[in-house]
Amino acid sequence: GQNIDQPTEMTATEGAIVQINCTYQTSGFNGLFWYQQHAGEAPTFLSYNVLDGLEEKGRFSSFLSRSKGYSYLLLKELQMKDSASYLCAVRAPGDKIIFGKGTRLHILP
Amino acid sequence: DTAVSQTPKYLVTQMGNDKSIKCEQNLGHDTMYWYKQDSKKFLKIMFSYNNKELIINETVPNRFSPKSPDKAHLNLHINSLELGDSAVYFCASSQDWGEGDEQFFGPGTRLTVL
Numbered sequence: 345g346q347n348i349d350q351p352t353e354m355t356a357t358e359g360a361i362v363q364i365n366c367t368y369q370t371s372g373f374n375g376l377f378w379y380q381q382h383a384g385e386a387p388t389f390l391s392y393n394v395l396d397g398l399e400e401k402g403r404f405s406s407f408l409s410r411s412k413g414y415s416y417l418l419l420k421e422l423q424m425k426d427s428a429s430y431l432c433a434v435r436a437p438g439d440k441i442i443f444g445k446g447t448r449l450h451i452l453p
Numbered sequence: 454d455t456a457v458s459q460t461p462k463y464l465v466t467q468m469g470n471d472k473s474i475k476c477e478q479n480l481g482h483d484t485m486y487w488y489k490q491d492s493k494k495f496l497k498i499m500f501s502y503n504n505k506e507l508i509i510n511e512t513v514p515n516r517f518s519p520k521s522p523d524k525a526h527l528n529l530h531i532n533s534l535e536l537g538d539s540a541v542y543f544c545a546s547s548q549d550w551g552e553g554d555e556q557f558f559g560p561g562t563r564l565t566v567l
Binding site: 377381385386387388389392429431438440441442443445446 | 493494495496497498509511543555556557558559560561
């Protein structure tokens with residue numbers, strides 16, 4: 345079966361750091377995406393990991409451990425505009441992209 | 454200069470009707486997708502086309518029929534609409550059918566079936 349787990353909601357403070365975890369159990373793995381989705385808008389691409397390790401992109405970093413079926417998205421220097429849902433998605437065999445249910449991140453001033 | 458566009462943005466219709474949603478991308482991408490996002494915000498792939506060929510067809514009722522007249526367009530036709538079809542439908546495209554290809558999403562079509 346295919347299963348992707350993320351926390352439903354998280355809250356953090358402006359200027360702080362937050363880590364959003366994602367665990368997956370899929371029949372095969374060809375890479376993991378993170379997308380950001382603001383309320384009422386379309387998802388936008390943040391990162392893609394296929395090898396183990398940390399990929400850094402400005403304030404956002406994404407980490408992958410294939411052996412543990414685990415990824416996280418790290419957001420630094422949080423800004424109010426980072427309030428959004430963050431979707432973890434796995435590229436499975438057959439190149440299907442399976443999305444988790446998303447983590448709604450609330451940023452407090 | 455919109456990358457992925459969908460029409461209409463909002464669609465309100467009665468049960469039993471037939472409706473279409475259109476999608477166009479001007480990015481020169483080879484692959485296009487349709488996703489459904491339900492009220493719980495769960496995004497689920499429905500179809501994918503690569504160079505006008507159907508690649509993915511998830512367990513979607515056959516009332517849903519995608520049509521790709523060319524690489525830049527992937528339309529979604531829905532017959533005999535049901536209450537459970539109410540959702541936001543997103544079209545997306547990516548450069549190719551391969552690893553790491555970022556998907557660009559359209560603005561979504563909010564379908565409400567009454």
